[in-house]
Amino acid sequence: MEKLSKDWLTQGLIDFEYKKYLLLAYLQTVKKSFSKVELYPFLADLVFHYRNLQAVKENKTLIREAFPKEISLEEFNKLELSYREMVQDDAVMSELESIIEFSIPQIKDSLQEGTVIYEYVESQCEISPIGVTPLYANEGYLFVTQPPEKETKVYRYQVSIFEDSKEQLRSLNTRFIEDVDKNPLNTYERIKLDLIRRYKDLPNPAAFLVLSKMKFPFVETLMPVAKRLFVKHISQSA
Numbered sequence: 001m002e003k004l005s006k007d008w009l010t011q012g013l014i015d016f017e018y019k020k021y022l023l024l025a026y027l028q029t030v031k032k033s034f035s036k037v038e039l040y041p042f043l044a045d046l047v048f049h050y051r052n053l054q055a056v057k058e059n060k061t062l063i064r065e066a067f068p069k070e071i072s073l074e075e076f077n078k079l080e081l082s083y084r085e086m087v088q089d090d091a092v093m094s095e096l097e098s099i100i101e102f103s104i105p106q107i108k109d110s111l112q113e114g115t116v117i118y119e120y121v122e123s124q125c126e127i128s129p130i131g132v133t134p135l136y137a138n139e140g141y142l143f144v145t146q147p148p149e150k151e152t153k154v155y156r157y158q159v160s161i162f163e164d165s166k167e168q169l170r171s172l173n174t175r176f177i178e179d180v181d182k183n184p185l186n187t188y189e190r191i192k193l194d195l196i197r198r199y200k201d202l203p204n205p206a207a208f209l210v211l212s213k214m215k216f217p218f219v220e221t222l223m224p225v226a227k228r229l230f231v232k233h234i235s236q237s238a
Contacts (some may be wrong), residue, residue, distance in 0.1 A: 002029060004049060007079050009056070009099065014092050019099045023106060030110050034117060038220035043114040050107045052079070057100050121225045124214045127233045130188045130207040137234060140206030141195055142174060143188060144226050146215045152180045153218075154191065156199075159234055172231045208233070 004026040005011060009019070030042045130143065138159040145152040155174040162169055180191050192207045210226040 004045065006048065006052075006075060008049075009052065009096070009103075010079070014095050014099075016095055016098050016102070020102060023103055027106060027110050030114075033220075034110075034113055036217065037117060037121070038217050039114060039118055039121070040220050040224045043111075043118060046107055046111045046114060050104070050111055053100050053104050053107065057097075057104065118225060121212075121216055121221055122229055124216075125210055125212050125222075125226060125229055127230060128209050128211070130192050130209055133206050133208075134204050137206035137237065140202065140208070141177075141192065142226075142230060143191070143207065143209040144212075144223060145182065145209070146212035146218070146222060149182055149211070152182045152188070152191070152209075153223075154178050154180055154195070156202075157230075159231070170231050170235055172227050174227065 004022065008022060012018075030046065033039075033042050130141075138161070140157060142155045142157045143152050144155070154177045156177055157175075158173045160171045160173065162171070177195075180186070182188070182191075188207075188209055192205075195207075196203065196205065208230065210230060212222055212226075216222040216225075
């Protein structure tokens, strides 16, 4: 099973054996992905499903703040409505509780496996500024590369800051610009200067390099980890 729908818990037949089959089939797919060091989208999905189950178990309702930002208000309201309808049926609720009790440790085990891989990939990545970093670093260029370091992917980035009830949060938007050949003559500093020459709207941009010491699947692993690591770096530097 490639995907476990966001409302898998309340969708369709509420039967322990059926839901167990769905979940284990999904987790088998996740395990295959993790065995290839491919983290996304499954790691984010596991976080979502784990928080969903915990919210239902601990609060007998859904709590908006417990969910990742990716879920829309419409999706959240749909989940909450489905759950509220089921709470009124004791037999269904009893079956649902059995499903939840089985599912939480299963998803937690997979989540822990993914987290270990994530932390390892993160430990292999280094962030360094390219040239002089201006005071305003919430917009600029992000270079991402890995062995053999012959090609660098260049992105334009913008960091947005918003506040929730507890803290300031940052989101990162990236737009791919190009793949650049890296060699002794075409250094990262030279690539940055070329970007300044071509894109006049950023005359004094910040530029950062995320360099991985090991080669990982780029789209499924390295880039998502690089983006999260970069947001953390920007937050600490602010």
